[in-house]
Amino acid sequence: MGELRPASSLDWRAFASLLHEAFRDVPGGRTDRATLAWYCRDVGHALEVLDADADPRAAAPLCASLRPRLAGAVVVLPRPNEGCAWLEVLAVASHARGRGLGHRLLSHAEARAATLGFARLELNVDARNHPALSLYERRGYRRLAESGHGVRYGRELPTPVPTSLPPPRDPPTTAQRFTRKVLFRLLRVGELAPS
Numbered sequence: 001m002g003e004l005r006p007a008s009s010l011d012w013r014a015f016a017s018l019l020h021e022a023f024r025d026v027p028g029g030r031t032d033r034a035t036l037a038w039y040c041r042d043v044g045h046a047l048e049v050l051d052a053d054a055d056p057r058a059a060a061p062l063c064a065s066l067r068p069r070l071a072g073a074v075v076v077l078p079r080p081n082e083g084c085a086w087l088e089v090l091a092v093a094s095h096a097r098g099r100g101l102g103h104r105l106l107s108h109a110e111a112r113a114a115t116l117g118f119a120r121l122e123l124n125v126d127a128r129n130h131p132a133l134s135l136y137e138r139r140g141y142r143r144l145a146e147s148g149h150g151v152r153y154g155r156e157l158p159t160p161v162p163t164s165l166p167p168p169r170d171p172p173t174t175a176q177r178f179t180r181k182v183l184f185r186l187l188r189v190g191e192l193a194p195s
């Protein structure tokens with residue numbers, strides 16, 4: 001389902017909406033305004049999104065195309081001090097789950113980590129989040145540490161990792177950073193939840 005493409009600043013509203021919907025029933029999942037705004041800073045920086053409306057089979061009614069939806073999103077950030085890349089966000093919209101999108105996004109995250117020059121990808125997951133735990137364990141991730149409900153997982157990446165991803169973008173310009181800052185100020189996440 002859908003096209004996997006790099007996100008842009010235009011995706012911030014759909015991205016916040018996806019996160020709100022995907023995490024609201026996840027144990028330990030946080031969907032408060034401050035958390036969503038924190039994740040939204042990644043839009044257009046290190047994020048790939050699965051564009052639900054790009055799928056011709058999901059013929060979108062007019063109102064949906066005016067308010068674009070995303071089927072999924074993944075964010076990978078470099079953590080050079082820890083010698084790994086970090087899976088910051090992995091989310092699939094609830095209507096699109098169980099069809100392999102989680103696997104697909106995780107594959108891209110691993111490819112992105114390798115493109116960034118890292119041989120290991122790590123993440124945090126809540127120990128009560130069984131679908132996510134199952135996904136990571138099936139993909140060869142191993143428990144590295146536990147703290148409360150939080151579990152840190154990691155996986156050495158096979159080399160070479162096949163990738164069809166475009167090369168990472170240049171860092172944002174001053175003008176882009178300013179625009180993003182203004183957008184985030186305007187962000188009214190409380191109004192983004194799908195009705």
Ligand SMILES: CC(C)(COP(=O)(O)OP(=O)(O)OC[C@H]1O[C@@H](n2cnc3c(N)ncnc32)[C@H](O)[C@@H]1OP(=O)(O)O)[C@@H](O)C(=O)NCCC(=O)NCCS
Nearest residue numbers: 022090091092097098099100101102103125131132134135
């Ligand atoms: C975790 C998540 C990304 C999986 O996405 P998905 O598109 O449903 O995943 P897939 O269809 O690719 O399935 C991948 C694996 O996840 C596991 N899985 C998916 N749904 C599951 C469920 N309901 N129960 C148990 N395991 C499940 C299985 O191991 C599955 O592998 P398999 O099909 O080879 O057996 C999705 O449930 C989600 O977005 N959850 C909310 C956000 C979240 O928890 N993100 C991760 C935070 S660390």
